[in-house]
Amino acid sequence: MSLHARVELVKGTLALDATLEVAGDQVVVLLGPNAAGKTTLLRALAGLIPLARGRVVLDGTTLEDVDQGVRVPTDQRPIGVVFQDYLLFPHLSVLDNVAFGLRTRGAGRRAAREEAARWLARVDLAPGCAHERPKALSGGQAQRVALARALATRPRLLLLDEPLAAMDAGARAELRRELARHLASFEGICLVVTHDPVEAMTLADQLVVLEGGRVVQRGAPGELASRPRSRYVADLIGLNLYRGRATGARIDLRDGGRIVAADRVPVEGDVYVVIPPRAVSLHRTHPEGSPRNVWSGTVAALDVAGERIRVHVAGVPPIVAEVTPAAVAALHLVEGVPVHASVKATEVDVYPA
Amino acid sequence: MTSSGTPLTPKHGPESAANLAVVTGGTLTAERPPEPPLSEATGRPVQPAPPVRRTRRAPAGFLPLAVVAVAFLTLPLVALVARAPWGSLPAALSAPGVLTALRLSLICSLGAVGLSLLFGVPLAWLLARLRFRGRDVVRAVVLLPMVLPPVVGGVALLLAFGRNGLAGRWLDGLVGITLPFSTAGAILAETFVAMPFLVITVEAGLRGMDRRYEDAAATLGAGRWTTFRRVTLPLIAPSLGAGAALCWARALGEFGATITFAGNLPGATQTMPLAVYLALQNNVDTAVTLSLVMLAISLVVLVGLRGRWFPSR
Structure with a gap:
C-alpha cells in the first residue's frame, strides 16, 4: 500500500498546503492545534473538498490530479471514514448503518446484514444493539459502530477524524487500546486526526504535525517527542x-x-x-x-x-x-x-x- | 480538593440526582440539596440560585384582544356545527351529487399532491442546494401563486393552457389535449396554487438538515441518487410530510383558480368547494353537509400534523 498526496486548497482563512507520503500499511497520525487544517486535509483526501492544486495517488491509482483533470468522486474512492461525531444515520438501525456501504456496493439485503453482523461482533458490540437506533447507543458504542461501518467496505485508506474526541476521559483509555488493536490489524493505510498527544503517541507509526495548513514536522513518535520543531509540539510534550x-x-x-x-x-x-x-533547578540565591x-x-x-x-x-x-x-x-x-x-x-x- | 468538611452537594455534577430529578420529573424547580454547598474560595455557603420562574404577564390589553381573536375564529365553525341537519345527514351524504363531488375532490387534490411531489421536490432541492444566478428570482416566481389571488391564477392558466393560450394552442392542435373544463384542468389549477406550499416546506427541510450525513453516505459508496433516496429523503421526511399535507389541504380547498380555469362541470371539474358554493344557492342543508365533511377532513389533517408543527411542550 502506498499513498502519495499533495493537497493545496484554500478554505476560508485556511490555506492548506500539505504533502503526505506513506509506504506500507502504516498508521499516520495528523496532529495539530485547532484550525490547523487537519479535518480539511482528511476531507480533501476523501474527495469531499476539491483540490485547488496537487494530486492524490493511492496504490498507484490516481484519485485526483488537478493538472490532468482527474477527479474520482467520493463514492468511488476505496476509502472509509469515521467522522468526528460519527454521523450514524439516525433513521437506520445499527445493523443497517453498517450494512449501508455493503448495499451500495451491490450486496443483497440479507448478505449485507449478515456481513454487517460479523463486523459488529468484530468490534465487540453486543448483538442486542444491532436493531437499536443509533440514538440509543452510548458514545463508546456509537464509536464502535462507526468504525465497523467504515471497515465493512474493506477500504484501502481509512480516515478517522478525532475518533475519541467525543468520549469522556474514563472510557477513552479503554477505547484507545481497542482502536489501536483494530488499526494494527487493518490492511491498508490509516490516517488519524487528533489533537490529543497521548492518542497520537500510542496510535502512530508516523506522526505528521500540521500547523496553519502546513506540515511543520513529521517522523516517528519518539523522534518527534525528543526533538520537537515547533512550539505547539514542544508544549504538547x-x-x-x-x-x-x-x-x-x-x-x-x-x-x-x-x-x-x-x-x-x-x-x-x-x-x-x-x-x-x-x-531545570531553581534557587532563591545565585547557585555556586x-x-x-x-x-x-x-x-x-x-x-x-x-x-x-x-x-x-x-x-x-x-x-x-x-x-x-x-x-x-x-x-x-x-x-x-x-x-x-x-x-x-x-x-x-x-x-x- | 476541598478543605471543607461538607461533601460537595450534587449541584455541581451533570449526573447529579438533583438534576436528574429535574429532567425526569419534568418540574421547573430543582429539588433543593439538603445543605448548601460551600464555596471553595470563601468557605461560606454558596447561595443557591433561586428557581427560575419567568414572569408570564402579558402586556396590557393582550388578553381581551386574544380572546376576541379566538372567538372570531371559532364562532363560524360553531355556527356550522350548530346549523347541521344532523337528522338528515346520512341521506344528505349519500346524495349522488355529494359523493361525486367528494370523489372528484379527492382525485384532483391527490393528483395535485402527486404532481407537486414529482416536480416540487427536485425544484426544492435545486433551490436549497445549488447556487446559481437568478435563484432568488426563481424562488420568488415559484412562490408567487401563494400570494396571488387564485382567480387571477385561473385567468393566467386560461391564457397559458386555454384552447387559444400560449401553450394550450399547441397542446390542442398537435397533441390533442384540451385542458380547460376537464378533470386534468382542475388538477392543473390545484397544482398551480398548492405546489408552492410543498416547495417552500421541503426547501426549508433541506436547508435545515445536516448535510454531513450526505458526505457520510458518499464515503460509503452511495452515488447521488442513492444518497438522496436512502439518506436525504428519510432525514427530511417530517418536512416532506408537512409540505405534502399543506399542499393537499390547499388543493382540496381550491376554488378560484379551478372555477375560472376548469369550470364547474359536475363529475368532471365540480370539486367540493364548488359544490358547496352551488348548493348554497338553492339547498342550504346540502351546503352545510358538504362543509361539515370538509371541516372533518381539515381536522384530521391538523391532528395528523400536530406533532410536526406544534411541538407540544
Whole structure:
C-alpha cells in the first residue's frame, strides 16, 4: 500500500498546503492545534473538498490530479471514514448503518446484514444493539459502530477524524487500546486526526504535525517527542524549546538569552534547543557550582502536573521547571518571587533547524 | 480538593440526582440539596440560585384582544356545527351529487399532491442546494401563486393552457389535449396554487438538515441518487410530510383558480368547494353537509400534523 498526496486548497482563512507520503500499511497520525487544517486535509483526501492544486495517488491509482483533470468522486474512492461525531444515520438501525456501504456496493439485503453482523461482533458490540437506533447507543458504542461501518467496505485508506474526541476521559483509555488493536490489524493505510498527544503517541507509526495548513514536522513518535520543531509540539510534550544560532558550544537564542551546550555543537548556525523541565533547578540565591547555564527571573505561574509542579519562570529566556511540591514549599515559590534557574550543559539537546 | 468538611452537594455534577430529578420529573424547580454547598474560595455557603420562574404577564390589553381573536375564529365553525341537519345527514351524504363531488375532490387534490411531489421536490432541492444566478428570482416566481389571488391564477392558466393560450394552442392542435373544463384542468389549477406550499416546506427541510450525513453516505459508496433516496429523503421526511399535507389541504380547498380555469362541470371539474358554493344557492342543508365533511377532513389533517408543527411542550 502506498499513498502519495499533495493537497493545496484554500478554505476560508485556511490555506492548506500539505504533502503526505506513506509506504506500507502504516498508521499516520495528523496532529495539530485547532484550525490547523487537519479535518480539511482528511476531507480533501476523501474527495469531499476539491483540490485547488496537487494530486492524490493511492496504490498507484490516481484519485485526483488537478493538472490532468482527474477527479474520482467520493463514492468511488476505496476509502472509509469515521467522522468526528460519527454521523450514524439516525433513521437506520445499527445493523443497517453498517450494512449501508455493503448495499451500495451491490450486496443483497440479507448478505449485507449478515456481513454487517460479523463486523459488529468484530468490534465487540453486543448483538442486542444491532436493531437499536443509533440514538440509543452510548458514545463508546456509537464509536464502535462507526468504525465497523467504515471497515465493512474493506477500504484501502481509512480516515478517522478525532475518533475519541467525543468520549469522556474514563472510557477513552479503554477505547484507545481497542482502536489501536483494530488499526494494527487493518490492511491498508490509516490516517488519524487528533489533537490529543497521548492518542497520537500510542496510535502512530508516523506522526505528521500540521500547523496553519502546513506540515511543520513529521517522523516517528519518539523522534518527534525528543526533538520537537515547533512550539505547539514542544508544549504538547512539555519541553522547553528555543530557536537560536550556534557558535561552538554557545547558542544565542533568537528571542534573547544564551544557552551553553555540553560539547561543541555538531552543527553551526540555525538550531533548535530543547531543555526538559526536569533538568531545570531553581534557587532563591545565585547557585555556586558546576551548572554552566544560570539566569534569573521571576515565578510567573505554577501548575500541577501529576506529582510534580511546573514552575513557569519569566526571564531571558523564559523557562519551565518541573520540581517537587517539597521544593516549592522549601523555596517558598509563589507568583512574583525572584528565582535563579540553572541547567547543566549536559542536559541541553541541540539539533539543526 | 476541598478543605471543607461538607461533601460537595450534587449541584455541581451533570449526573447529579438533583438534576436528574429535574429532567425526569419534568418540574421547573430543582429539588433543593439538603445543605448548601460551600464555596471553595470563601468557605461560606454558596447561595443557591433561586428557581427560575419567568414572569408570564402579558402586556396590557393582550388578553381581551386574544380572546376576541379566538372567538372570531371559532364562532363560524360553531355556527356550522350548530346549523347541521344532523337528522338528515346520512341521506344528505349519500346524495349522488355529494359523493361525486367528494370523489372528484379527492382525485384532483391527490393528483395535485402527486404532481407537486414529482416536480416540487427536485425544484426544492435545486433551490436549497445549488447556487446559481437568478435563484432568488426563481424562488420568488415559484412562490408567487401563494400570494396571488387564485382567480387571477385561473385567468393566467386560461391564457397559458386555454384552447387559444400560449401553450394550450399547441397542446390542442398537435397533441390533442384540451385542458380547460376537464378533470386534468382542475388538477392543473390545484397544482398551480398548492405546489408552492410543498416547495417552500421541503426547501426549508433541506436547508435545515445536516448535510454531513450526505458526505457520510458518499464515503460509503452511495452515488447521488442513492444518497438522496436512502439518506436525504428519510432525514427530511417530517418536512416532506408537512409540505405534502399543506399542499393537499390547499388543493382540496381550491376554488378560484379551478372555477375560472376548469369550470364547474359536475363529475368532471365540480370539486367540493364548488359544490358547496352551488348548493348554497338553492339547498342550504346540502351546503352545510358538504362543509361539515370538509371541516372533518381539515381536522384530521391538523391532528395528523400536530406533532410536526406544534411541538407540544
